[in-house]
Amino acid sequence: MTATAExxxxxxxxxxxxxxxxxxxxxxxxxxxxxxxxxLATTLLLAGLALTLAxxxxxxxxxxxxSRLDVVTVxxxxxxxxxxxxxALLLSHDAIAGEAERGxxxxxxxxxxRRSAVLLGKFTGQxxxxxxxxxxxxxxxxxxxGWNLGAAGWRAFGAMTGASILLxxxxxxxxxxxxxxxxQRSTAxxxxxxxxxxxxxxxDMAFLGLLVASGGHSLPPLLIDSLLALNPxxxxxxxxLGSGGxxxxxxxSALAEHTSLTPPVLLxxxxxxxxxxxxxxxxxxxxxxx
Amino acid sequence: MTETTVALRGVxxxxxxxxAVVDLDLELHAGEVIALVGHNGAGKTTQIKMILGLARPxxxxxELLGANPAGDGFGLRxxxxxxxxxxxxxxxxxxxxxxxxxxRLKRLDASHLDPAFTAVGLDGxxxxxxxxxxxxxxxRLGLAQALLGQPRVLILDEPTSGLDPALRRDFYAIVAxxxxxxxxxxxxxxxxxELEGRADRVVIVDRGVxxxxxxxxxxxxxxxxxxxxxxxPTGPFAERGWRRLADGSFEQAVDAVDKLxxxxxxxxxxxxxxDIALIxxxxxxxxxxxxxxxxx
Numbered sequence: 001m002t003a004t005a006e007x008x009x010x011x012x013x014x015x016x017x018x019x020x021x022x023x024x025x026x027x028x029x030x031x032x033x034x035x036x037x038x039x040l041a042t043t044l045l046l047a048g049l050a051l052t053l054a055x056x057x058x059x060x061x062x063x064x065x066x067s068r069l070d071v072v073t074v075x076x077x078x079x080x081x082x083x084x085x086x087x088a089l090l091l092s093h094d095a096i097a098g099e100a101e102r103g104x105x106x107x108x109x110x111x112x113x114r115r116s117a118v119l120l121g122k123f124t125g126q127x128x129x130x131x132x133x134x135x136x137x138x139x140x141x142x143x144x145x146g147w148n149l150g151a152a153g154w155r156a157f158g159a160m161t162g163a164s165i166l167l168x169x170x171x172x173x174x175x176x177x178x179x180x181x182x183x184q185r186s187t188a189x190x191x192x193x194x195x196x197x198x199x200x201x202x203x204d205m206a207f208l209g210l211l212v213a214s215g216g217h218s219l220p221p222l223l224i225d226s227l228l229a230l231n232p233x234x235x236x237x238x239x240x241l242g243s244g245g246x247x248x249x250x251x252x253s254a255l256a257e258h259t260s261l262t263p264p265v266l267l268x269x270x271x272x273x274x275x276x277x278x279x280x281x282x283x284x285x286x287x288x289x290x
Numbered sequence: 291m292t293e294t295t296v297a298l299r300g301v302x303x304x305x306x307x308x309x310a311v312v313d314l315d316l317e318l319h320a321g322e323v324i325a326l327v328g329h330n331g332a333g334k335t336t337q338i339k340m341i342l343g344l345a346r347p348x349x350x351x352x353e354l355l356g357a358n359p360a361g362d363g364f365g366l367r368x369x370x371x372x373x374x375x376x377x378x379x380x381x382x383x384x385x386x387x388x389x390x391x392x393x394r395l396k397r398l399d400a401s402h403l404d405p406a407f408t409a410v411g412l413d414g415x416x417x418x419x420x421x422x423x424x425x426x427x428x429x430r431l432g433l434a435q436a437l438l439g440q441p442r443v444l445i446l447d448e449p450t451s452g453l454d455p456a457l458r459r460d461f462y463a464i465v466a467x468x469x470x471x472x473x474x475x476x477x478x479x480x481x482x483x484e485l486e487g488r489a490d491r492v493v494i495v496d497r498g499v500x501x502x503x504x505x506x507x508x509x510x511x512x513x514x515x516x517x518x519x520x521x522x523p524t525g526p527f528a529e530r531g532w533r534r535l536a537d538g539s540f541e542q543a544v545d546a547v548d549k550l551x552x553x554x555x556x557x558x559x560x561x562x563x564x565d566i567a568l569i570x571x572x573x574x575x576x577x578x579x580x581x582x583x584x585x586x
Contacts, residue, residue, distance in 0.1 A: 104380075110342045111368075
């Protein structure tokens with residue numbers, strides 16, 4: 001026994017690469033998510049709401065049906081803006097603060113595990129859970145109403161689902177940042193709810209108020225673009241509702257016509273909104289004393 | 291000369307205005323069982339965190355297996371086992387899933403798990419959810435986790451709190467076996483009496499300062515605490531200097547040097563004495579003595 005351990009040591013040190021550790025942590029996150037029913041609950045919730053919206057939403061179009069999948073796509077995108085950030089924040093706010101409270105964080109960090117790997121592993125696992133719930137939940141709804149409705153509709157639906165997962169990634173990263181910043185999980189939970197209220201509800205109200213007060217045209221386009229880019233929920237809205245077949249169904253297209261935020265730019269903004277909180281969380285976590 | 295596995299040199303640790311450890315020098319060696327003794331808040335856990343590289347000293351250096359644990363000694367953590375004072379594993383996972391996770395982090399494959407469960411006596415419970423475990427079983431799982439990969443340094447923070455006496459004996463037997471194989475075992479505790487006979491060395495800390503360091507015998511010699519001699523006479527007993535106890539026996543505290551002369555005098559007339567008991571100062575007494583001396 002002792003001999004194998006002695007021989008195993010240098011190998012273990014040599015094999016110390018961040019990637020496998022991240023995977024080990026991600027797999028554990030997924031396993032815990034399955035065991036505590038998070039995966040099941042979020043998938044059922046998204047599928048249930050998506051099916052309801054899809055079936056209700058397709059009714060007014062009747063049997064003409066040409067853009068039934070488009071209607072579903074738009075309905076689901078509206079659902080995403082409220083629900084996906086909330087699910088993401090609920091998943092991630094506990095990640096570091098909860099482990100710290102249970103005493104497992106100090107144990108985990110006493111293992112040969114880099115702190116950045118802990119954050120990235122948890123993020124990866126949670127993103128996998130969220131992606132699974134979104135794809136399955138929305139996919140069920142799409143299949144229920146529009147399985148034979150053409151490649152263009154499916155492309156739009158696929159893009160919307162992908163963007164929804166990206167929006168989830170943004171809020172997972174924000175939740176992880178909150179979890180790293182505070183000491184207690186209850187505080188992290190409060191911060192997470194605050195983030196959700198701010199980005200999903202309050203920001204848009206303030207933005208609308210600003211647009212109304214200024215009469216709509218006196219604001220410079222750059223300011224409007226910046227204000228939109230500063231809220232990932234608005235970026236998502238522009239990305240999914242501002243273009244393609246779905247655009248005509250919403251009022252967003254009017255706004256989208258005047259903005260220089262093209263879909264690639266919007267995608268880049270969402271990626272930046274994911275990377276920046278993660279990088280900040282990693283920097284804070286690396287310096288934190290336990 | 292035995293190998294030094296852990297070395298703290300001139301280590302001070304401050305958390306803002308609070309000074310947790312003051313100018314501490316401590317060397318631990320291979321094959322040693324060291325008891326780190328002190329009140330709650332005496333700085334034991336802070337020392338452990340610095341040894342593990344989880345906290346950086348404000349001043350001084352920490353060496354773990356020859357490297358800085360917070361810096362380039364990172365990979366050496368695979369050779370360290372640690373059981374934190376308060377750890378609650380996810381109750382929904384089984385013992386095997388939990389131990390498997392920690393084994394993978396140490397790059398050990400699944401074949402290490404069954405021996406690990408056997409070593410701590412959890413054979414039958416490996417595939418049950420941790421939620422069904424008793425407190426003792428959870429502590430055993432924690433120990434199994436710390437023992438993974440035959441660590442060269444084993445650090446156990448209050449390992450036996452909440453365990454029943456039988457479990458404690460098992461616990462210390464495992465620890466002694468590991469030390470015999472050459473591991474350094476550091477036991478942080480305030481349960482003094484049970485460390486008696488289990489630790490090669492006792493380090494007493496108080497308010498961040500090391501106030502005593504040595505084997506139990508050395509500490510006893512240093513403290514020069516009196517030994518209590520208790521006798522039960524067969525007949526009437528009227529010698530001076532003895533204190534009468536409720537059950538009819540008598541006791542007297544004597545300096546260690548006076549112990550043998552007194553005994554030989556008492557045993558010169560064996561028929562007058564039914565029984566003799568010697569009560570050596572316990573770890574508790576030593577601890578109290580060094581704390582008093584430190585305060586004075």
